[in-house]
Amino acid sequence: SISYDWRMYRHDIAGSIAHARAQVNAGTLTEDEFSAIEQGLHEIETEIDSGEFEFSTELEDIHMNIETALTKKIGAAGAKLHTARSRNDQVATDTRLYCREEIDQLTAHLTALQSALLNQADKYAAAVIPGYTHLQRGQPVTVGHHLLAYVEMLERDKARLADSRKRVNICPLGSGALAGSTINLDRQQIARELEFDCITTNSMDAISDRDYIAEFLFAMALTGTHLSRLSEDLILWCSSEFGFATLSDAHTTGSSLMPQKKNPDVCELTRGKTGRLYGNLVALLTAAKGLPLTYNRDLQEDKEPLFDSIDTLKLALMVNTEMIADMTINVEACQAAASDPLLLATDLADYLVKNGVPFRQAHELVGQAVAESVKTNTPLDQLDLTQVSEHYGPDAKEVFDLQKALAARTNPGAPSVENVKAEITRWQGKL
Ligand code: ARG
Numbered sequence: 001s002i003s004y005d006w007r008m009y010r011h012d013i014a015g016s017i018a019h020a021r022a023q024v025n026a027g028t029l030t031e032d033e034f035s036a037i038e039q040g041l042h043e044i045e046t047e048i049d050s051g052e053f054e055f056s057t058e059l060e061d062i063h064m065n066i067e068t069a070l071t072k073k074i075g076a077a078g079a080k081l082h083t084a085r086s087r088n089d090q091v092a093t094d095t096r097l098y099c100r101e102e103i104d105q106l107t108a109h110l111t112a113l114q115s116a117l118l119n120q121a122d123k124y125a126a127a128v129i130p131g132y133t134h135l136q137r138g139q140p141v142t143v144g145h146h147l148l149a150y151v152e153m154l155e156r157d158k159a160r161l162a163d164s165r166k167r168v169n170i171c172p173l174g175s176g177a178l179a180g181s182t183i184n185l186d187r188q189q190i191a192r193e194l195e196f197d198c199i200t201t202n203s204m205d206a207i208s209d210r211d212y213i214a215e216f217l218f219a220m221a222l223t224g225t226h227l228s229r230l231s232e233d234l235i236l237w238c239s240s241e242f243g244f245a246t247l248s249d250a251h252t253t254g255s256s257l258m259p260q261k262k263n264p265d266v267c268e269l270t271r272g273k274t275g276r277l278y279g280n281l282v283a284l285l286t287a288a289k290g291l292p293l294t295y296n297r298d299l300q301e302d303k304e305p306l307f308d309s310i311d312t313l314k315l316a317l318m319v320n321t322e323m324i325a326d327m328t329i330n331v332e333a334c335q336a337a338a339s340d341p342l343l344l345a346t347d348l349a350d351y352l353v354k355n356g357v358p359f360r361q362a363h364e365l366v367g368q369a370v371a372e373s374v375k376t377n378t379p380l381d382q383l384d385l386t387q388v389s390e391h392y393g394p395d396a397k398e399v400f401d402l403q404k405a406l407a408a409r410t411n412p413g414a415p416s417v418e419n420v421k422a423e424i425t426r427w428q429g430k431l
Contacts, residue, residue, distance in 0.1 A: 001300050002055050004307060005062045009048045011097035012062050012090070013041045018193040019085055019173060022185040028084070033077035040074040041066070061300075062094070063087045084185055086177035088207040088295045093173045095303070097194065099216055102310045103165045109317035110158050110223070114151045115431050116324040121147040122424050124329045126417045128338035128402060129244060135236075140343050140406050143244075143329050145415035146233075148423055153226040157219065164215040171196035172206035178294040179203055208294040210284065210302050217281040220309045224277035227316055231267035234327070238264050243333040248326035251319070266323050270316045277312060280305030339402060341381035345370055347399045347408075348380075357391050365389050 020037045023029040029037070044066055047053040059065045064087075071078030125144035130137040171191035174180065180203045187199045200206035237245035238252075247264055255261035287301040345366050352362035369388045373380040381400035385392035399405065409416045 001061045001303065002057055002059065002065060005091075005094075005303055006048070006055055006065070007307065008062055008094040008098050009066065010045060011094040011101075012066055013045050014097065014194060015090060015093045015173060016041055016066070016081060018190045019185070020081055021193065022187075022190050023080070023083060025189070026084075026183055026185050028183060029077070029080055033080060036074045036077045037070065037081055040070045040078065043073065044069050061087070061091075063090050084176065084181035084183040085173070086175075086207070088177050089172050089175040089203075092175070092207055092209070093171065093194070095306070096168050096170070096172070096196075096212065099168045099212060099306070100165060102314075103161050103168065103216065106220070106223075106310070106314060106317070107158050107161055109314060109321070110154050110161075111431060113317050113321045113324065114154045114427070116321045117147045117151050117154075118424065118427050118431060120324060120327060120329070121145075121151070121420070122428075124331070125420045125424060127329055127331045127334050128406060129334045130337050130340065130343055131415075137337075137340055137343055139346055140338050140402060141415040142406070142417060142420055143334060144417075144420040144424065148420065148427070150226065150230050151427055154223070157223040157226060160219040160222065161216075164212065164219050166197070167215065168212045169195075169197045170200050171198070172200045172209075175200060175203035175206040178207055204294045208291065208296075208299065210288050210299060213302050213306055214281065214284050214288070217277075217284055217305065217309055220313045221274075221277040221281045223313060224274035224316075227320060228271045228274040230320070231264075231271040234267045235264050235271075238262075238267075242337070243330055244337070246328045246330060247323060251323040251326065266319050270320060273312050273316060277309050280309045341379050341400050342370065342373075344400055344402070344405050345380065347405050348385075348396065351396055351399050352391050355391060355393070362391075365391060 017038055020029060020034050024031060024034045044053065053069070055065050056068075059068055067078070067081060070081065121144040124147070125142060127143040128140050129143055129146065131139050131141035131146070171187065171194060173190050173194075174185050174187040191197075191199045200209075234245060234247070236242050238247055247262075247266075249262075251264070251266045252262045253265045255263065283305045284302055287298050291298055348369070349359065349362040349366045352365060353359050357365065365388070369383060369385060370380060372378075372388060373383055376383075381397065385396045386394065407416050407418070410419060412419070
């Protein structure tokens with residue numbers, strides 16, 4: 001596994017130093033031996049940082065590579081490091097430290113993407129577009145409202161990461177191979193030194209638990225779902241059929257054949273890579289499902305999916321942040337699409353309701369008006385509604401004032417421009 005687990009070298013070294021310090025208190029290492037171990041490990045870290053360190057596949061994994069190099073460097077003291085420890089509690093510790101660091105980084109990347117979306121939402125808070133259900137025009141919203149929906153999703157993604165971090169940040173070191181050790185190290189002290197919140201309480205569970213990886217992979221997979229939906233929206237918006245948005249040349253590509261093409265590759269790759277995020281989650285769950293307690297080498301299969309999801313998601317978040325920041329909204333095309341009077345058919349039904357017509361009947365009456373509009377090829381707002389039903393007054397036409405219709409959507413969560421602006425202020429404070 002050295003070809004991929006080498007990337008946990010800093011975490012492995014931090015864990016070893018904490019373990020060695022606890023050994024001094026337990027009397028299995030002298031102060032001098034500890035200092036030699038600490039210094040030797042720091043040197044190894046610098047060598048790996050600079051690319052000088054020679055990894056050996058014969059030594060299997062990062063744990064054996066570092067320990068062997070240490071003993072080569074400092075002699076007998078190095079051979080004492082592994083007292084009261086197994087690679088089983090060691091790898092669990094390293095992986096938890098690694099996940100914790102990556103959760104924190106991903107959280108920052110999510111905030112950056114939220115900020116990019118928020119800036120665009122602010123700029124286009126009042127730009128009306130149709131909102132869709134079934135990809136059919138439904139009711140008017142604004143670009144700001146639409147983009148803020150993604151800010152909300154990403155906030156939940158961060159909350160999921162924060163929640164999974166609680167179960168990641170628990171120290172398994174001291175659990176040994178599966179049954180602890182007859183040499184009692186101060187596990188609380190080790191946990192404090194490594195900034196874990198607490199220690200695990202069952203050695204068998206501690207070394208074979210991979211729930212925290214599954215949770216983290218799930219959180220990343222769901223973020224992938226959100227990014228993929230955003231991608232799909234942008235792909236639609238950038239098509240000639242919609243024409244709502246334009247992405248910068250840096251985030252689109254030409255075709256090798258068709259000179260006019262401006263393909264939204266970043267969106268398509270983001271959407272495509274979501275498949276990997278799902279695959280990695282399923283790979284981990286499947287690898288873990290048939291294992292008797294405790295450690296089995298199958299568990300080594302946890303790391304490649306984990307690393308791949310982290311790399312994939314981090315890249316997607318960074319590129320999407322740039323792409324969103326560079327995106328232009330074509331306000332006129334948005335306005336033209338939103339000016340379809342059919343978007344206000346529901347408002348017309350609401351008008352009838354306000355005049356005492358039961359909603360089901362109002363729905364039917366408006367349906368008749370829509371059918372009439374289609375049949376006679378007359379826009380809904382130009383029909384003489386008073387001819388369609390006695391329930392319409394001459395003021396029915398006022399329903400078709402788009403700005404007024406939007407402004408009337410003042411309930412919490414609804415897209416009146418005033419609401420959207422208040423939400424933008426709230427998010428600016430929060431982010
Ligand atoms: N490279 C191994 C892993 O990732 C480390 C633990 C090995 N333990 C063992 N008992 N063979 O799981």
